[in-house]
Amino acid sequence: MESVFEIIAEPNRRAILSLLVSAQQSVGEIERQLRMPQPTVSKHLRVLREAGFVESTVDAQRRLYRLKPEPFQEVDTWLTQFRRFWSAHVDALERHLDRMDPSTPEKSTSSKKKTRKTTRPDRERDKGETK
Amino acid sequence: MESVFEIIAEPNRRAILSLLVSAQQSVGEIERQLRMPQPTVSKHLRVLREAGFVESTVDAQRRLYRLKPEPFQEVDTWLTQFRRFWSAHVDALERHLDRMDPSTPEKSTSSKKKTRKTTRPDRERDKGETK
DNA sequence: TTTGTATATACCTTGACACGCATATGCTCT
């Protein structure tokens, strides 16, 4: 189990991580909310723990798990190299939309500077290939 | 092969994607730069294409592959839910460092407002558990 | 100590990929 990417490739693990965003949780709570058998939860938590995604503290018989930030930052760092690229694409799309915008009917590469957060997706994607 | 996360879990595929950031490449160029057998490259490209990470155009016998932005945005969107969390942690670390900063020796929750890009990692991580 | 609860681990089976190798398809040039 090498990289952080293999860790988050597993849907159940992503579910666990999402659960832990709101607050720390015990194994039992995770088990109930996600409706998965306890050994499964424990195994995934072990993987997540060893990969540094979570850490746990002992509370009597319970173990409380919470998120750790580093691996997420690692993913984000990887993503960085593609950001320039995709924001360029977004800009291209934007120019294209500007061009067909009735409020700027002529050539104009647009004059209103929009403060764009390059980190956000511009639209949802639900074109085919879901299966 | 469901999610984008499974796609990028494969190291060779990530290598291919990184290669394509700089410019579009033919299969043969990828093959040579990454030193992997041609069928392997083609197979990974197929997966990447079907997942929407790349698209190709035909140039005689060559096929030129280039990146598509959408799947990366999808990963970025997923990461979003954890950003608040990890920037909170960075802030906590920051406050902690402030507290032991000789220039602000007393209580002070710091007064200098630093413009922080929450999207960047604050440090490298290479603590144990790599295996 | 016994019983109950919470969590971790061991063992087994199954399935999904990734790879190597061989081969097919497609295009170009002579």
Next chain:
DNA sequence: AGAGCATATGCGTGTCAAGGTATATACAAA
């Protein structure tokens, strides 16, 4: 048409990880 290059695909194999079931460990309460 035939030779040669570029890319795709099919098949057999090995590996590894996920899930299920059973069991072990640890703590708590009686």
